[in-house]
Amino acid sequence: MILFPQGRPTHRETFGEYCAAGGYQAVTKNILDEIIASGLTGRGGAGFPVGRKWSVAAETDADARYIICNAGEDEPGSFKDRVLLEYRPHLVLEGIILAARAIAAERAYVYLNETYDECFSRMTTAIDDAKAAGYLRGITVTVHPAPTVYVAGEDSAAIEVLEGKPPKPRQKPPYPAAAGLFGKPTVVNNVETLANVPPIVRNGATWFRRFGTPEYPGTMIFCLGEEMRDPGAYELPFGTTLRQLYENVGGGLKDHQQLKAILPGGPSCAFLTADQLDISLDPESLNQAGSSLGCGVMRFYPEGTCMVDETLRIAQFFARESCGQCPACRMETEMLSTILERIRQGKGDAALFNQFQKIIDFNRGKGYCALINMPGPPIMSALRLFGEEFEFHLQHGGHGSCE
Ligand SMILES: Cc1cc2nc3c(=O)[nH]c(=O)nc-3n(C[C@H](O)[C@H](O)[C@H](O)COP(=O)(O)O)c2cc1C
Incomplete structure (x- = not known):
């Protein structure tokens, strides 16, 4: 496979092992063209084409450009970035170096979940090893702690943190690729996205396209x-x-x-x-x-999972994690979880069911970041697929089984 030789993390790779397998040898080719041809898309959630983002940053006139490797990883249940940084830190670091060369950036940051102590030590050692071997010529890579709140992983919130401010998303446009860190073109990519870059540059876009589907290679x-x-x-x-x-x-x-x-x-x-x-x-x-x-x-x-409880848990997560700076987001996330709580406790009538779609439609796109669009899909799909459980709760409250 591309990132883990056996499809899963098995071995904590050293600098020597990475180099012996051809690591850090991919620097001379035309990186940007190869990434565009590969069709690589972002693995951080939004699936944006990597080549297009890099092109904007490379083509925007500026006296400085930046790379941010997004390892904020506060999504519940996600640990892939941690695993990549622990097991293959040099793969990620070479991805950062290649990205920096592709857009002519001289500074790069690993924006790392502040609880990831092992990743911190693996990554700082990797940076030291690569630097001592001369692979970081002209590029400074530093590790910066990311606060453990969900919204801190949003790209413009990460930029705010790197500028020394609280993790609050910025209004867009401008997008970070055109005007990001300190107002300069900034490429923010997920750890996994960047880990794909060295194999693509080393083996070529055609090789990469052998994996996956024609529309979604890799x-x-x-x-x-x-x-x-x-x-x-x-x-x-x-x-x-x-x-x-x-x-x-x-x-x-x-x-x-x-x-x-x-x-x-x-x-x-x-x-x-x-x-x-x-x-x-x-x-x-x-x-x-x-x-x-x-x-x-x-x-x-x-079987046996109460989908009302589960949907409520998710809605409460978004209400808790809304950073609160956009009134629409704060209002929407709180209202959705309050209505769900009332249904779960059997307080109210069937008119409550009509409220969800109205609240979601009213607020769509009204926040600075995508969090405002996030609570809707789990709620609306749960109502559609498991509606009888919600009706049972509305009638009986928390008593009896909705199964
Ligand atoms: C609330 C919120 C949290 C996010 N958290 C992360 C995160 O922890 N890691 C990440 O890579 N992207 C996260 N993103 C997506 C980033 O904004 C951005 O799209 C991504 O880092 C770009 O990298 P990619 O193109 O390589 O996927 C988050 C987005 C939102 C709206």
Whole structure:
């Protein structure tokens, strides 16, 4: 596979091992052209084409440019960035170096979740080793702590933090690629995105396109949680079916529990049901099924899960994590979780069900960042797929079973 030789992290690679396998030798080719031709898209959630973002930064007239490797990783259930930094720090670092050379940046930051102590030590050692060997010529790479709040991973909030301010997203445009850190062109890419860059530059775009689907070349790391028999981070090509991931890779749910629901892309995506396991794992197929792939956090729910409780938990997460600077976002996230709480406790009538879509439609796009659009898909899909559970709760409150 592209990022993990055996499709999963098995060995904490050293500088010597990375170099012996051809590492740090990819610097002379035309990096930007190769990345554009590869069709690489961002792995941090939004799936934006990497070549296009880099082109904007490279073509914007400026006396300084920056790279930010986004390792904020506060999405519940996500640990792929941590695993990449722990097991393959040089792969990520070479990706940062190549990105910096592609856009002529002289400074790069690893914006690292402040609780990731092991990653900090692996990455600082990697930087020291690469520097001593002369691979960082003309580029300064530093590790900077990222606060552990969800919104701190949003690209413009990360830029605010690097400027010494609280993690609050900026209004866009301008987008960071044109005017980011200190107002200069700044490429913010996820750890996994940057880890794909050295293999592409070394082996070529045609080689990379052998993995995945024609529209979505390459692989993605999927995080399976503790509800599975074999939890872990697994690298699979786009186009693998959800069933392969669930049954063959994850081994199904623990204790042979029956599958009830799937959240295929983290808390901001729409639920799927057990009969949708044959969907292909690529952004377009998930979109057609009304959901999304996000940054690859897969959650599988067993029979017996109360979907009202689960939906409420997600809504409360967004209400808690809204940074509060956009009134529409604060109002929306609080109202959605309050209404869900009332339904769960059986306080109110069926008119409450009509409120969700109205609140979501009214607020769509009215925040500085995408968090305002995140609570809607899980709520609306849960109401559509598991409506009888919500009705049961409305009638009986928390008493009895909604199963
Ligand atoms: C609320 C919120 C939190 C985010 N958290 C992260 C994060 O922890 N890591 C990340 O890479 N991207 C995160 N993103 C996405 C970033 O804004 C940005 O799209 C991404 O870092 C770009 O990298 P990519 O193009 O390589 O995916 C978040 C977005 C939002 C709206």
